[in-house]
Amino acid sequence: MSGLVAIFRKEMNNFFVSPIAYTVIACFLVIAGFFFWANLSLLSLVSLQAANDPSISGRINLTDVVIRPLIQNMSIVLLFLIPLLTMRLFSEERKSGTIELLLTYPVNDLGIVLGKFLAAVCVFLIMMGCTLSFALIMLTIGSFDIGVFLSSYLGLILMGASFIALGVFISSVTENQIVAAAASFGAALMFWIISWTSSFTGQTMGAIIRQASIIERLDSFLKGVITLSDVTYFVFFTAFFLFLSFRSIETQRWRG
Amino acid sequence: MIEVTGLTKQYGNLTAIKDVSFSVNAGEIVGFLGPNGAGKTTTMRILTCFTPATSGTVRISGMDVSEDSMSVRSKIGYLPENVPLYNWMRVSGYLEFVTRVKGVASSVRHDEIDRVSSIVGIQDVQTKLIRWLSKGYRQRLGLAQALIGDPPIIVLDEPTIGLDPRQIREIRNLIKSFALNKTVILSSHILPEVSQICSRVIIINKGAIVAEDTPENLITGSGKAARVQVTLRGPEHESKQLLSSLKGVSSVKTINPFHDGMVTLNVEMDRGHDVRAQLARSVIEKDWDLLELKSIDVSLEDVFIDLVTEESNDIQIRENSVEKEVA
Incomplete structure (x- = not known):
């Protein structure tokens, strides 16, 4: 346990001593901010038009025009940025040889994996926390569905944690950071777009693919629906890849 | 422990x-x-x-x-x-x-x-x-x-x-x-x-x-015998003969060949024999000048090289014999 905390602290230090965390967070906030501003401007434009047409004014609200598209856009940006947070977690240690010392300290492999995973999750949460300023801005200009907002954030956070676990695993397999980033991005994207094939892969296969797809899961969170199966999906996704990372470290011991 | x-x-x-x-x-x-x-x-x-x-x-x-x-x-x-x-x-x-x-x-x-x-x-x-x-x-x-x-x-x-x-x-x-x-x-x-x-x-x-x-x-325990390095003023061939004839000397090799009337030899002694005194006396008796007599310690390096190369020689021999068989 103390080992886990030590590794968590070390990784947090690495994120914030180096420019990694600042760069990733800044990129994310600039892009998310841009989408927020664009969606908000769109809202003000359509509400002007809607003033003349009462039939559509009922359908224009912050939740549908701003929050939902914003969360969708943020989830795609995360797809690109999370691999950058996770790519060095194990790859760097393998490349520089520090993994040899780390694995001979009295910390078990699971503690090492969890320490690194939690550090990346923590940076991710800080990043998401910064975007709460958007909610404060929206509160000053009108009302929106807080429930949908919270469930969307929960969905995003669960998805982010899953991608981080996936990234941790891929980083543990290679000692090249670029390979780790590219492979994590590719793998995450596959889970993202796989549902597109469900329409032509037949009924059974299509159902399986839809179950595996991240985008379908995230959709229900965006509608404000939190189901047990969606939450379990992300929790299992995360646990599965953390387990694989743990195993991957163990096999590396055997290979020396 | x-x-x-x-x-x-x-x-x-x-x-x-x-x-x-x-x-x-x-x-x-x-x-x-x-x-x-x-x-x-x-x-x-x-x-x-x-x-x-x-x-x-x-x-x-x-x-x-x-x-x-x-x-x-x-x-x-x-x-x-x-x-x-x-x-x-x-x-x-x-x-x-x-x-x-x-x-x-x-x-x-x-x-x-x-x-x-x-x-x-x-x-x-x-x-x-x-x-x-x-x-x-x-x-x-x-x-x-x-x-x-x-x-x-x-x-x-x-x-x-x-x-x-x-x-x-x-x-x-x-x-x-x-x-x-x-x-x-x-x-x-x-x-x-x-x-x-x-x-x-x-x-x-x-x-x-x-x-x-x-x-x-x-x-x-390495079986490596002690060695001495001798520099003397005298004819190379004769001095080599003289030194090899001494009791307890196993081999004599030339390090620096005859030059300016001097020659440097490496004398390897059998285990348990110290021929230095005898060696000095016989050189003097011949009326040659004994310029240097230096004993050379066997270092761990010699032992190490011996142990490590012995093995590879074995392997070399084995490989050679395999090659012959194949041929």
Whole structure:
């Protein structure tokens, strides 16, 4: 346990001593901010038009025009940025040889994996926390569905944690950071777009693919629906890849 | 303290070490000696719980490395080859990380860092980034992290590699100083180092132990006879004949051929014979000038080269015979 905390602290230090965390967070906030501003401007434009047409004014609200598209856009940006947070977690240690010392300290492999995973999750949460300023801005200009907002954030956070676990695993397999980033991005994207094939892969296969797809899961969170199966999906996704990372470290011991 | 029996490690088809057995008592400094790729690092990695053995057991203070891995790890301080450190950390931050990860109680954490820093002499670089440390300081920091938590066993893989002669001496003295109350295993391919620091030497080649003894015993028991180097003013051929005719001389070789009336010869003596006095007398009797008579010690290096090349000669012969059979 103390080992886990030590590794968590070390990784947090690495994120914030180096420019990694600042760069990733800044990129994310600039892009998310841009989408927020664009969606908000769109809202003000359509509400002007809607003033003349009462039939559509009922359908224009912050939740549908701003929050939902914003969360969708943020989830795609995360797809690109999370691999950058996770790519060095194990790859760097393998490349520089520090993994040899780390694995001979009295910390078990699971503690090492969890320490690194939690550090990346923590940076991710800080990043998401910064975007709460958007909610404060929206509160000053009108009302929106807080429930949908919270469930969307929960969905995003669960998805982010899953991608981080996936990234941790891929980083543990290679000692090249670029390979780790590219492979994590590719793998995450596959889970993202796989549902597109469900329409032509037949009924059974299509159902399986839809179950595996991240985008379908995230959709229900965006509608404000939190189901047990969606939450379990992300929790299992995360646990599965953390387990694989743990195993991957163990096999590396055997290979020396 | 350390009991190793029948240790074998295979990487796929490659056998890194094969049936290695040895034991180390508490308080000993044992040197692992061998050419590169002999299996020194593999053995150390198994001792330190970095990699599991394919077969065989290692017991440290009675605990098996595979069963009680965690308690074994807290008893061992390890410095891998090439000293892997986190370059982006500051020295003090790194040492603090090591105290945390080794589970040093928070109340004594800073005392422990101070204690270890003063042993290895890195107090004045505490605020420096590890990236900017010189090779010598990196090595010291590597030793420092191994010493944190005061483990009774220290395992050092090539601790002086890549250092300049002055730094090598400093590191050696450091090892000797803290070895008073610790068990130390170090590997090296630098022979004088091992004979200076270690109380016992294990010579390992091609994954197997070829010799194990104190440096002194290895030298005397090697079968290598003592040699003397003689420089005299006299004819080369005659003097060679004269010296070889002396009782107890096994061979005479020319080192510097006849030049300006002088010749330098290398005289190898049979074991247990000291022919120096007799040699000097016979040269004088011939009325030649004896200019220099110098006895040459057999070094651990000779023993080592002998042991290591003997093996490869065997293999060479075997390979040749196989080739012949094939032909």
